[in-house]
Amino acid sequence: MRWVALSFLLGALLIGFGYGQQKTPPSKPLVLSGTVNLVAAANGGTIVKFTSQLDDEHWSARNLIDGTVWDGREPQTGTNGWASKEAKFPQEIVFAFRNREVKLINKVVLDPTIPDPTYIGRAARDFEVWVTTDPDPETKNWKLVLIGTLRNEKRRQEFFFLPAEARFVKLRLLSNHGSDRYVALGEFEVYEATHGIAVLDQLIARLEQLLADLRRYRDQLAEQGLQAVTTGSEAVEQEEQKDEQKPKEEQKSEEPKKQ
Numbered sequence: 126m127r128w129v130a131l132s133f134l135l136g137a138l139l140i141g142f143g144y145g146q147q148k149t150p151p152s153k154p155l156v157l158s159g160t161v162n163l164v165a166a167a168n169g170g171t172i173v174k175f176t177s178q179l180d181d182e183h184w185s186a187r188n189l190i191d192g193t194v195w196d197g198r199e200p201q202t203g204t205n206g207w208a209s210k211e212a213k214f215p216q217e218i219v220f221a222f223r224n225r226e227v228k229l230i231n232k233v234v235l236d237p238t239i240p241d242p243t244y245i246g247r248a249a250r251d252f253e254v255w256v257t258t259d260p261d262p263e264t265k266n267w268k269l270v271l272i273g274t275l276r277n278e279k280r281r282q283e284f285f286f287l288p289a290e291a292r293f294v295k296l297r298l299l300s301n302h303g304s305d306r307y308v309a310l311g312e313f314e315v316y317e318a319t320h321g322i323a324v325l326d327q328l329i330a331r332l333e334q335l336l337a338d339l340r341r342y343r344d345q346l347a348e349q350g351l352q353a354v355t356t357g358s359e360a361v362e363q364e365e366q367k368d369e370q371k372p373k374e375e376q377k378s379e380e381p382k383k384q
């Protein structure tokens with residue numbers, strides 16, 4: 126099992142480096158993302174402003190960063206999400222990190238999971254992500270970092286972009302999946318770009334361990350191979366001895382026929 130896991134790890138690493146898919150470019154950059162959702166309310170994230178919300182209770186913009194989505198179970202633990210007042214576009218929501226710090230970010234996750242069935246078409250579809258480092262959220266100095274389209278599916282959908290510094294992140298929704306009532310979204314997440322050198326250090330450490338394991342595996346195989354060869358040659362010798370005896374027996378059995 127250990128070597129199965131090792132082979133899997135090796136394969137995963139090679140694919141990670143792009144060896145496994147040379148013709149099609151990797152969907153994720155080598156620069157990795159952190160695992161802490163910077164805009165989650167639990168992590169100090171806040172909603173700075175928004176263009177509209179359907180109400181301040183069930184469909185509040187706060188629901189975008191509360192760490193839950195509707196799970197369809199009873200009792201329900203997730204919230205509905207956010208919904209706009211009307212199906213008018215664009216709709217914008219501006220987010221900030223803890224203490225309005227500037228962070229280098231490269232990934233967002235949008236989860237269009239809401240109580241409404243997908244065929245009604247209320248979930249968000251086309252969107253843009255804009256950032257600014259300006260201390261004033263009313264600034265006009267925004268930079269576009271991502272243009273994306275969400276599938277009409279109730280699941281988390283990840284989007285990567287080139288690392289960009291941000292004090293505020295603006296989610297700009299351009300359409301839904303057809304409803305003329307409103308546009309809705311279950312959760313919005315933002316992740317920090319992990320420092321490139323730290324990522325490479327981690328990869329080197331993992332590769333060194335992997336190489337050590339592979340050397341041990343090679344030695345083990347060589348040892349087993351040697352045993353197999355030795356055992357094999359003994360078996361061959363026995364077969365050869367049998368073959369040597371066989372013709373004599375055949376000759377013996379053929380002899381009476383000739384008489």
Ligand SMILES: [Ca+2]
Nearest residue numbers: 188193311312
């Ligand atoms: Ca939510």
